[in-house]
Amino acid sequence: MTALYDAYNRKTFPDKLLAFDEQEPLFVTESHSVITDNLNSARVWKGLEQKLHANTLNMLTCVWLSELPGSDELIFRYARKTFDSKHSIEMNFADADVLQMKKIAQKVNHERHRLIELVRFQKAADDVFFAPVSPDHNCLALTINHFKDRFRDQKWIIYDTKRNYGYYYDLKNVTEMTLDSTNLFPEGKLDEKLMAEDEKLFQDLWRGYFKAMTIKERINPKLHRQHLPQRYWKYLTEKQ
Amino acid sequence: MKAEILEKLQVLAESAKYDVSCASSGTTRKSTPGGIGSTSGWGICHSFTEDGRCVSLLKIMLTNYCIYDCAYCINRRSNDLKRATFSVSELVELTIEFYRRNYIEGLFLSSGVVNNPDYTMERMVRVVKDLRTIHRFNGYIHMKSIPGASQQLVHEAGLYSDRLSVNIEIANEQNLKMLAPEKDHDSVYKPMLYIQQGVLQNAEDRQKFRSAPRFAPAGQSTQMIIGATNESDKQILNTSVALYNRPSMKRVYYSGYIPVNAYDNRLPALKQAPLVRENRLYQADWLLRFYEFNVDEIVDDRYPDLDLEIDPKLAWALRHPEQFPIDINKADYNMILRIPGIGVKSAKLIVASRRFTRLTSYDLKKMGIVMKKAQYFITCNELTSSTVSDTSPEYIRKLLTGKKTPKGKDNQHQLTLLFD
Numbered sequence: 001m002t003a004l005y006d007a008y009n010r011k012t013f014p015d016k017l018l019a020f021d022e023q024e025p026l027f028v029t030e031s032h033s034v035i036t037d038n039l040n041s042a043r044v045w046k047g048l049e050q051k052l053h054a055n056t057l058n059m060l061t062c063v064w065l066s067e068l069p070g071s072d073e074l075i076f077r078y079a080r081k082t083f084d085s086k087h088s089i090e091m092n093f094a095d096a097d098v099l100q101m102k103k104i105a106q107k108v109n110h111e112r113h114r115l116i117e118l119v120r121f122q123k124a125a126d127d128v129f130f131a132p133v134s135p136d137h138n139c140l141a142l143t144i145n146h147f148k149d150r151f152r153d154q155k156w157i158i159y160d161t162k163r164n165y166g167y168y169y170d171l172k173n174v175t176e177m178t179l180d181s182t183n184l185f186p187e188g189k190l191d192e193k194l195m196a197e198d199e200k201l202f203q204d205l206w207r208g209y210f211k212a213m214t215i216k217e218r219i220n221p222k223l224h225r226q227h228l229p230q231r232y233w234k235y236l237t238e239k240q
Numbered sequence: 241m242k243a244e245i246l247e248k249l250q251v252l253a254e255s256a257k258y259d260v261s262c263a264s265s266g267t268t269r270k271s272t273p274g275g276i277g278s279t280s281g282w283g284i285c286h287s288f289t290e291d292g293r294c295v296s297l298l299k300i301m302l303t304n305y306c307i308y309d310c311a312y313c314i315n316r317r318s319n320d321l322k323r324a325t326f327s328v329s330e331l332v333e334l335t336i337e338f339y340r341r342n343y344i345e346g347l348f349l350s351s352g353v354v355n356n357p358d359y360t361m362e363r364m365v366r367v368v369k370d371l372r373t374i375h376r377f378n379g380y381i382h383m384k385s386i387p388g389a390s391q392q393l394v395h396e397a398g399l400y401s402d403r404l405s406v407n408i409e410i411a412n413e414q415n416l417k418m419l420a421p422e423k424d425h426d427s428v429y430k431p432m433l434y435i436q437q438g439v440l441q442n443a444e445d446r447q448k449f450r451s452a453p454r455f456a457p458a459g460q461s462t463q464m465i466i467g468a469t470n471e472s473d474k475q476i477l478n479t480s481v482a483l484y485n486r487p488s489m490k491r492v493y494y495s496g497y498i499p500v501n502a503y504d505n506r507l508p509a510l511k512q513a514p515l516v517r518e519n520r521l522y523q524a525d526w527l528l529r530f531y532e533f534n535v536d537e538i539v540d541d542r543y544p545d546l547d548l549e550i551d552p553k554l555a556w557a558l559r560h561p562e563q564f565p566i567d568i569n570k571a572d573y574n575m576i577l578r579i580p581g582i583g584v585k586s587a588k589l590i591v592a593s594r595r596f597t598r599l600t601s602y603d604l605k606k607m608g609i610v611m612k613k614a615q616y617f618i619t620c621n622e623l624t625s626s627t628v629s630d631t632s633p634e635y636i637r638k639l640l641t642g643k644k645t646p647k648g649k650d651n652q653h654q655l656t657l658l659f660d
């Protein structure tokens with residue numbers, strides 16, 4: 001956002017945005033370092049808020065969290081088009097950037113839903129329900145309101161093992177946290193010594209139920225994997 | 241909770257799994273302080289079985305003992321089968337513990353008939369009542385009402401459930417009586433009517449008093465078994481339309497008959513469940529509900545059964561070449577919906593974007609619209625390849641059903657419920 005502010009101030013628009021640790025490509029004619037400035041980025045965001053629907057703003061956030069290469073530049077171009085155009089560009093899906101924004105946002109949103117569906121809590125001996133996740137996009141934050149509302153009377157931790165941070169809910173508030181060591185749950189399974197007494201039983205019950213539900217006459221592995229992509233299996237109780 | 245529960249759970253899940261409905265949508269329920277859970281409004285699938293069906297609710301029977309002898313059911317009394325019964329508290333605890341681990345959205349409770357319909361129904365009501373009142377459970381509850389249950393118990397069930405269902409099972413009453421001598425349409429339609437009355441009455445009450453307790457806020461659903469008897473798709477779909485015309489009826493499910501009781505010679509000898517037909521019926525059902533199709537446009541006296549080779553929308557288009565090609569840039573939304581290969585989402589995208597630019601087939605592709613079928617039925621800015629009106633429906637049909645993919649693979653593809 002600060003980059004955008006600077007660009008408007010400098011009246012020059014970049015071809016490429018780089019993170020500070022990225023290599024500059026050859027043939028750089030000019031480069032400008034952007035120091036994140038909360039005030040200026042808040043200004044840009046405000047400007048966007050005036051021109052865009054709340055839904056579109058959420059979309060921008062999703063694209064940012066996608067962590068896909070080029071998504072920062074995409075947001076940059078999108079914001080620029082928004083500021084430069086008299087009319088709203090939000091519905092113009094014939095514009096490649098508008099369409100791409102929508103596509104990426106959909107992807108992230110899709111994964112957010114997947115997380116909401118596929119998080120599996122394991123109950124620890126201290127009554128905290130623990131769930132490891134490793135989403136492709138950095139979208140854990142987008143699910144927290146859902147879990148906070150749904151599981152408001154149990155303590156829980158949902159932990160992104162890929163990015164090494166998570167959220168802890170203590171029956172009142174949710175706080176972001178980082179664990180010193182992930183040894184407590186090798187491969188996503190809580191160490192048996194740490195499990196609540198009947199946790200193993202309920203896991204067995206769930207696996208037993210899952211197996212019994214399958215209608216053998218209709219088995220369809222392709223459809224199964226299409227709905228439940230293999231990359232999510234490692235933390236699914238029923239697939240262990 | 242003890243380990244014997246595992247065996248009970250497996251027996252009673254095995255017995256419940258043939259009911260195809262698993263939806264957990266249609267209502268929202270906010271979480272409450274001190275309560276457990278919430279209901280989100282959009283259906284959440286927590287897992288998928290190896291046959292590809294969504295696992296959203298703990299789908300379970302209270303007992304699989306049954307005094308009835310329905311020919312299409314594995315739980316019929318004449319089957320020699322492991323039987324089990326949950327106590328009310330066992331089932332309540334199981335539901336809550338599964339819910340807390342995010343395995344499920346809630347409970348789908350059905351039961352075999354013990355003693356008599358009301359006796360059975362009363363125990364089922366106790367489960368859902370305990371969940372809601374003692375444990376303040378806010379997850380989703382679907383309860384399958386027992387045919388022949390009294391109005392009072394159906395009413396009580398509606399106070400604690402989000403959705404109720406009564407399965408009609410067989411569209412033709414004569415056939416139903418043949419396979420399920422203890423049942424008739426009256427025993428199905430009566431509870432359906434009680435539910436409908438409850439829902440309508442409740443809507444009125446809640447207009448007067450916002451705080452009036454809700455009654456089955458997600459309405460009711462039902463299920464028909466396909467291929468166990470000789471009804472045509474025309475009969476089946478017309479039954480569906482009549483059902484959808486009833487207020488509160490939200491979904492009709494179609495369940496391809498699985499030959500669980502092959503020894504019973506009132507039933508057809510099938511090697512496999514009629515899965516393609518089942519899928520075509522769902523597609524037709526979608527056309528009725530979301531694509532503004534009339535049932536006579538899908539099946540009529542000339543074509544009483546759905547085409548198994550192609551989807552019902554394509555079949556309609558090929559029977560009506562005079563309606564095509566459709567101009568993507570000008571046609572009304574409801575005509576764009578009728579283009580084979582274009583779904584509701586794509587149709588909306590097209591209508592939204594064409595206000596900015598004239599769309600070309602390149603734009604459509606970029607939007608993610610699959611042109612495989614659509615290309616023969618549209619015109620856009622540029623000259624297109626031959627459309628159905630330049631060639632012939634037979635030719636297009638051949639092109640689209642051509643055996644480019646190996647047969648087995650193609651077959652599997654048809655089993656997915658998604659289509660455009």
Ligand code: SF4
Nearest residue numbers: 306308310313316352
């Ligand atoms: S009443 Fe229900 S459980 Fe009993 S045999 Fe008939 S379908 Fe099966």
